[in-house]
Amino acid sequence: MSKGGITIEDKKERIVRAAIDVLCSKGLEKTKVSDIVKGAGIAQGTFYLYFPSKLAVMPSIAEVMVHKILDALHQSVNLNASIEVQLRSFIGTVFTLHQENREQLALLYAGLASSEYLKEWEAIYAPYYRWVTEMLNTAQSAGHIRDSLNTGRTARLVIGAIESAAEQVFLFDQADEGEIEAQAEEVYAFVAHALGIKVL
Template sequence: MVVTIGNKKQDRRVQILAAAREVLAEKGLDATKISDIVKKAGVAQGTFYLYFETKNSLVRALEEEMLEVVFKEIGLIIDQYSSFDQAMAKCIEVAFYRMADYDDIFFIINNGCGIEADPLEWERLCAPYYTLMEGYILKWQEQGELDPILNPRITARLIVSLTEKAVQDYFIHPSEHTIDSYIANVVRFVLKALKP
């Protein structure tokens, strides 16, 4: 099988990200050096800089990877539900569990938002999800399941923000509550808030 240059480049980037994740989980952000990452990845230090300008840009790439996983799965499952209640409950559950897949570095990724000085970066990362949710909110409003007075764009952003904040709270602050308890509370809150 012949591997194209484009695939090699993508594979190398994925290899560096996987190694970085392991090192970051083990050492934390401050103690992790780029030399640790490239050693783990088995690449030259110069190769790292072909893909990432800095360690901070690598953290942003891990954050983007996590969000892409979340949004892709939500995009695939949301059409499978005929009611807002079912779809919203599943979307929130997926967000929690896919972000839970990154619990080894969630604190670092979450702080990665603070690394990014440009607020438009968060907008760019979440734009596909905002657009998806906005379209479905409008659809469910037209079907009479949601309060027709709500602005779909604002409502989509509020749902995304609330879910993201709840996931943050669960992973960053020690709690005796289970992940399922958090999910159930967020779902109930959202459903109650959006009904006519």
């Protein structure tokens, strides 16, 4: 549906994109809805048609980040390669995304943690969980990881371990290149051992 050539989806996307820019620039506390609508080029009343508050935008920002993660994984992880190569590519991609999007991710974690929208995280992450579950299912069927694993639960644990490792070096520690590489290698060894992969 459109009005004046601008669809509802376009308006919502403009609000979300503007919210990311303004919130990263001004911070969560200092940002006002008026700042977001100015950046989006819409009337303030239009904002409230989609979101009841600035914190209500957080789940939509999370969806943008999950789409970005999945797009990057589809481009960088060769699902025909060995599980060792897939896992290393997966870790490298997550680390790169955290390095390139540290401001957005810090904002996202702060916004979700300070709102009632944290409960929506699981639903937003569902496509990401499915992608990793399918990767593990394929490896398990081929006998390359332990057959006793519940791949659905393990997918969540794998994502949690890799993202936590990336957050430590990019959001909290401001580590140098050597520490980043060491952290990536350590999380690879940890996850590979948990999956029953032989560490090369």
